[in-house]
Structure formats: C-alpha cells, structure tokens
Amino acid sequence: MNKRDYYEILGVDKNATKDDIKKAYKKLALKFHPDRNKGDKDSEEKFKEVGEAYSVLSDDNKRSKYDRFGHEGVRGGSGAGGFDFSGFNFGDAESIFEQFFGGGFGGSSRRRSSSGLKKGTDIQISIKLTLEEIAGETTKKIKLNKYVKCSGCNGSGAKNISSKTKCSTCSGTGEIRTVQRSILGQFVNVSPCHHCDGTGEVILEKCPMCSGEGRVREDKTVSVAIPAGVSEGQYLTLSGVGNAGKRGGPSGDLIVIIHEKEHKYFHRDRENLYYDLQLSVPQAVLGTDIEVPVIEGKVKLKVPSGTQSGKKLLLKGKGLPVLNGYGNGDLIVRITIWIPCKLSKKTKDMFESLNELEELKPKSAEKGFFEKIKDKFFE
Numbered sequence: 001m002n003k004r005d006y007y008e009i010l011g012v013d014k015n016a017t018k019d020d021i022k023k024a025y026k027k028l029a030l031k032f033h034p035d036r037n038k039g040d041k042d043s044e045e046k047f048k049e050v051g052e053a054y055s056v057l058s059d060d061n062k063r064s065k066y067d068r069f070g071h072e073g074v075r076g077g078s079g080a081g082g083f084d085f086s087g088f089n090f091g092d093a094e095s096i097f098e099q100f101f102g103g104g105f106g107g108s109s110r111r112r113s114s115s116g117l118k119k120g121t122d123i124q125i126s127i128k129l130t131l132e133e134i135a136g137e138t139t140k141k142i143k144l145n146k147y148v149k150c151s152g153c154n155g156s157g158a159k160n161i162s163s164k165t166k167c168s169t170c171s172g173t174g175e176i177r178t179v180q181r182s183i184l185g186q187f188v189n190v191s192p193c194h195h196c197d198g199t200g201e202v203i204l205e206k207c208p209m210c211s212g213e214g215r216v217r218e219d220k221t222v223s224v225a226i227p228a229g230v231s232e233g234q235y236l237t238l239s240g241v242g243n244a245g246k247r248g249g250p251s252g253d254l255i256v257i258i259h260e261k262e263h264k265y266f267h268r269d270r271e272n273l274y275y276d277l278q279l280s281v282p283q284a285v286l287g288t289d290i291e292v293p294v295i296e297g298k299v300k301l302k303v304p305s306g307t308q309s310g311k312k313l314l315l316k317g318k319g320l321p322v323l324n325g326y327g328n329g330d331l332i333v334r335i336t337i338w339i340p341c342k343l344s345k346k347t348k349d350m351f352e353s354l355n356e357l358e359e360l361k362p363k364s365a366e367k368g369f370f371e372k373i374k375d376k377f378f379e
C-alpha cells in the first residue's frame with residue numbers, strides 16, 4: 001500500500017506556511033465533500049485523504065515528524081496499511097509476523113504493482129539501542145545484503161532492447177484473464193502472467209550480469225533515522241528499502257525492529273527511569289548531597305535528613321523523551337538504606353550506645369506493624 005505524500009495530496013509545497021495549508025485544505029475539502037458528491041466513492045476517499053493530510057500538516061509536531069520520518073516512519077501494529085499518525089502507534093514484533101502470514105500488510109497474495117510486476121520481499125532486521133541512544137534521535141547505519149535493480153539491464157533482464165519480444169501467452173499485457181463459473185455466477189479472474197513474470201515481454205537473450213532476473217545481490221548501507229523515545233519490540237517500516245523485485249518489480253520494505261540494551265544503572269518504565277540508590281545509615285539520618293547518574297551524565301541530588309528506606313525522590317524531566325508527545329519522563333531515585341553486616345569493635349560499641357537512646361526507637365511500630373497490615377487485608 002503506497003500512500004501518497006501529504007504535501008502532494010494538498011497540492012502544496014514542502015515549505016508551505018500554515019496559512020497555505022489551511023487554504024488548500026479548505027478548497028479541497030469543499031470540492032470532495034460528501035454532501036456535494038453523493039454516493040461517489042472516489043470523492044469520499046479523497047475527502048478522507050485530504051482530512052488526514054491536513055490533520056498531520058496542520059500540527060507542528062506531527063508535521064516535523066512526518067518531514068523527518070515520512071508516512072511509515074513509525075508504523076502501527078494493528079491497522080494493516082492504515083497508518084495512524086495520531087498515535088504513532090507501534091506494534092510489537094509478534095504482530096508483525098501475524099501481519100506477514102495472517103494476511104495483513106503483505107498479505108496472502110504478494111503485493112503486486114498495478115503493472116502486474118511482482119514486488120520484492122521485505123527485509124526484517126533487529127537493532128539494539130542503548131538508553132542513551134533512545135534518549136535522543138539517532139541515525140543508525142545498517143549494512144544489508146539485498147537485491148538491487150541490475151545496472152546492466154536497468155531491471156529488464158534482457159541483454160538489450162532488441163533481445164526481448166512481446167509475450168505471446170498474455171499478448172503483452174502481463175496479465176492472464178480467466179473466466180470462472182460457479183454457482184454464484186461468472187467472474188473474471190485476473191492473475192499475473194507466469195510466462196513473462198507479469199512484464200508482458202519475453203527475454204530472448206538474457207542480461208549476462210543478472211542472468212535475466214533484472215536484479216543482483218549487493219551490499220548496501222542504509223541510514224535509518226530513529227525517533228527519540230522508542231522502546232523494545234517497536235518497529236519502523238522503510239517503504240521500498242527491501243529487496244528489489246524481479247525484472248523491474250518494485251522493492252519490498254525494510255522493517256527495523258527495536259531492541260533495548262540493558263542499562264548499567266537504570267530500569268525503564270515507558271518514559272520514566274528508575275535508579276536504586278543505597279544510602280548509609282548516617283547519610284539517611286543526617287541527609288546529604290549525593291551524585292546520581294542521569295542519561296546525560298551526573299547530577300547532584302539533595303537527600304533530606306530523615307530519609308526513610310523505600311522513599312522515592314524525583315528528578316523531574318530526567319527520564320526519556322515521550323515518543324509521541326512533548327517533554328520527558330522523570331528519573332525516580334529509589335532509596336534503600338544499606339545495613340552493614342560486619343562491624344569493627346569500635347563501630348559496634350558506637351551502635352551499642354546508640355541503641356540506648358530512646359529517640360532512636362521506631363515510633364510507628366507502637367501499634368504493631370503487622371497488625372496494621374492484617375487490618376488492611378481483612379477489612
């Protein structure tokens with residue numbers, strides 16, 4: 001499913017102002033409005049198309065994402081071919097397979113272009129990203145060994161112009177039409193001609209570079225721009241970057257599945273990051289200024305005096321960027337208090353004397369901590 005360019009749909013320039021876009025939209029929306037074109041399917045489709053283009057190009061954030069990543073930059077999982085820009089919807093890897101084999105995009109009949117030429121296959125690859133890479137927009141260079149159009153014959157598969165002739169099986173149309181009769185009536189079945197691979201031409205003398213296939217394998221390096229904030233299992237579809245089709249058939253897609261490398265310090269929960277910080281007993285009691293890691297380095301965190309174990313301290317905006325929105329998540333610092341197990345005689349004596357102090361006895365335990373929990377569970 002090749003979607004038309006949004007700018008092209010609205011008939012405006014890539015540098016069009018918001019005003020230009022609005023004007024173009026109004027004009028086209030009026031022209032294709034269902035009230036004016038009752039029952040005309042084509043107008044209805046156009047009306048929808050214009051609306052979708054406008055919803056993206058009129059929104060600065062969506063427009064800039066569209067400019068950078070295109071239609072299918074980041075692809076929705078569920079809508080086969082239907083790209084939901086509003087959500088930058090992602091699918092997970094499993095559903096890709098469903099889509100491949102379950103008749104979603106790609107589907108059961110391999111996609112064919114209107115000429116009947118067979119489309120090349122999709123290529124699927126995985127890339128591993130660090131959280132640092134995910135935090136910003138990254139461009140990854142990916143090496144692929146894939147089919148590309150043969151330069152010797154420009155994809156035709158024939159040695160030269162005169163070394164091909166009209167296919168007699170399909171009379172040069174590239175299609176075979178068969179009339180089928182069933183109890184439901186008669187219908188015409190159109191399928192690509194196998195004799196000529198849907199090209200309408202038979203090769204008399206094959207191109208020596210590709211042995212008549214019209215494509216050759218080559219090592220290619222592809223740059224893939226990855227928006228900030230992606231996560232494990234999401235994928236991007238690069239339309240037309242997959243394998244070239246035989247004898248000039250269009251190329252399949254490149255599907256890039258995102259994997260996330262485990263981080264030394266952080267756990268991730270969507271756009272929020274968690275960091276576990278251990279404090280010594282005196283640090284927790286007295287409070288301290290302590291350095292904690294963040295994605296872009298380190299920051300000083302103020303730990304107030306009397307910080308309890310299990311307390312969460314928030315570093316606002318120090319998480320990851322929100323994939324399809326504005327701003328960043330937070331870094332949540334979870335405090336645990338480190339209890340020493342081995343003590344020197346001197347330290348042990350100090351603790352012994354601390355243990356005498358009335359003010360160090362837990363006050364909250366008066367009613368009985370477990371009693372309270374029991375109350376909660378059985379009320």
Ligand SMILES: [Zn+2]
Nearest residue numbers: 150153207210
């Ligand atoms: Zn060739």
Ligand SMILES: [Zn+2]
Nearest residue numbers: 167170193196
């Ligand atoms: Zn043919």
